[in-house]
Amino acid sequence: MTIGRHEDTERREGVVLTPEQAKSRRARNIAIGVAVALFVALFYFVTIVKLGGNVVPRAE
């Protein structure tokens, strides 16, 4: 199968984003990152609160 010059260019460059698209993608990435971090923190603190005083050093 012969690969056309046009297709070759597309493979190397992929979909070229406009500056507006690149900016909104970056904003979405940051928002997802912040949301995931908050979700992890939420479950961390929920776990701590739920365990409460039940976390005690085990007797050796």
Place this chain on the structure above:
Amino acid sequence: MSDASFIIDEASAPRAPVAAPGDYFALLKPRVMSLVVFTALAGILLAPVAPHPFLAFASLLAIAVGAGASGALNMWYDADIDRLMTRTRGRPIPAGRLGREEALAFGLFLSIMAVFTLGLVANWLAAGLLAFTIFFYVVVYTMWLKRTTPMNIVIGGAAGALPPVVGFAAATGAVDLSSVILFGLIFMWTPPHFWALALVKRAEYGAAGIPMLPNVHGETRTRLEILVYSILLAPIGVAPYLLGFASPVYGAVALLLGAALVACAVEVYLRREGDKARRAAMRLFFFSIVYLTLLFMVLVIERLLALSSWLA
């Protein structure tokens, strides 16, 4: 396969979305979400034993995200009619900033996350009630009732009325009369609130093919039903005091606001022509928001005060 099939031209190339995080946030219907948070908080605070503040916060967050997810799924399904109404055509999908598929995926993902988070943070009764609320709003109201019957917002109002019940269940693991009274309060409040708007936006609802009560049974019947529902709502507003889970201050506020709401409904019933009729309907629409907000605000404030004196 020919070489030509590999060549990507501009028209068929996958289009990268331009939606900003704010567009996804708009899918959550933040104003509706704030009302849900407020009413769910009242449900949590009605609990006889104060829940841990952080668990209460996490539960509230899960309920808020669940409500937002159902808003996103509503916008996914209703994108076609949202395009036709001035009130909704600026939403992210009709405005072309977001695709329907993205809204669907976003809504489904958040629904699942919200339900499982509430189940793990609080309990599975609350999670089940939240799942039922989302299902009722999206499937029963949005997909079925909204486009088929003028009773759409009467029955569909149950979805908006459930958050205090979910909140109470999250805090206690049970459902009791106090949370059911708050459910009844929002349930009875919904028809006069939306029908007042429907009287003014009748033409738009008609153009979108939504069978709101004024479009199907006429304005006279709608004005009468608004009055009847408002008269039934006023005593339910006072019920939290009568049943002993709100103070006399709440009772007095509920009585005054209920009387004012009925007065607004009487005005809507009597003024049937021209600009005065339109203004009366809009007055009722906005006053109904004030009515519900103030009632829940008083309820929340007095429960917080009781909680702080209990902690002191």
